[in-house]
Amino acid sequence: MPSVSRLTLAGLAVAGAVLLGTSGCGDLDEASAAPLTRENLITETADQLAAGSALTYSxxxxxxxxxxxxxxxxxxxxxxxYVYPGGRLITTTTVTIRCEGNSCTSATVDPAAAAGLDEAPLVSPEAAQAMLATAALDPAVETEQHDTTITGRHATCLKVLSSPARTFDVCVTNEGILASFTATIDGQRIDQALTSYSETVPPDAFLVPTGAELIDKSAK
Structure with a gap:
């Protein structure tokens, strides 16, 4: 039995032959020049953010x-x-550590932890991806794409409008780093902008702050 990859390649070859047999070059040029749809723009931005999760950076x-x-x-x-005024969140493959002031709690890993960050004044890349995923499901959402430069890095931005009281604008660098995030959600203004970027991380980035009390609530 042919492998899945061979079947896929064969299907693509047949589809390509049919397309070439029924369409002229002008039709192909028009298709490639067609503007991206709302869904395409949202997916493209989310994928760009997801690519950043495979990088090492600060x-x-x-x-x-x-x-x-x-x-x-x-x-x-x-x-x-994620370090923000008043707190810190550290996630690894095995544990999630939350700190408030000098008190930290360690628990079993929570894959959704970074998407929320509780009431922190920091929007994580995961949270931005979650908002994009929600927007992609709303047929009433409108989008506007634009480019900008932040801290000397080119970034592609997408403005998502679902209602006058709920809009957001997310910018992502070519590498996949969240460059900025602004939003008005239920009347509350959120504003975040990249000020510096490094392809290395501090040696203590994933450590509990010195002098903090650590309470282990991990499942035994």
């Missing part, structure tokens, strides 16, 4: 009130740290 942001937040990510093993 990114600093200015968040609400002019304060600073940091997102650090490393691979092999995969882990991430």
């Amino acid at each position: 990114a600093k942001y200015q968040v609400a009130g002019g304060e600073t937040a940091t997102v650090s990510r490393a691979q092999r093993p995969g882990r991430a740290a």
Whole structure:
């Protein structure tokens, strides 16, 4: 029995032959020049953000009130740290550590932890992806794409409008790093912008802060 990959390649070859037999070059040119649909733009932006999860980097942001937040990510093993005013979230393949002030709690890994960040004034790449996924399911959503430069890096931005009270604008660098995020959600303004980026992470990025009390609530 042919393998799946061979069947797929054979199907593509047949489809290509049919297309070439029934369409002229002008039709192909018109198809390639067609503007991206709303769904395409949202998916493209989400995929670009997802690509950033495979990188090792440290990114600093200015968040609400002019304060600073940091997102650090490393691979092999995969882990991430989100540091924001008043707290910290560290995720690894086995545990999730949340810190508030000098108190930290360790628990079994929560895959959805970074998407929420509770009430933190920091929007994580995962949270932005979740909002894009929700927007993709709403047929009333409108989108506008534009380019910009943030801290010297080119970024592609997508403005998503679902209602006057719920809009957001997300910008992603060519590498897949969240460059900025602005939103108005239920009347509340969220504003976050990249201020610096490094392809390395601090040695203590994934450690509990010195002097903090760590309470282990991991499942035994």
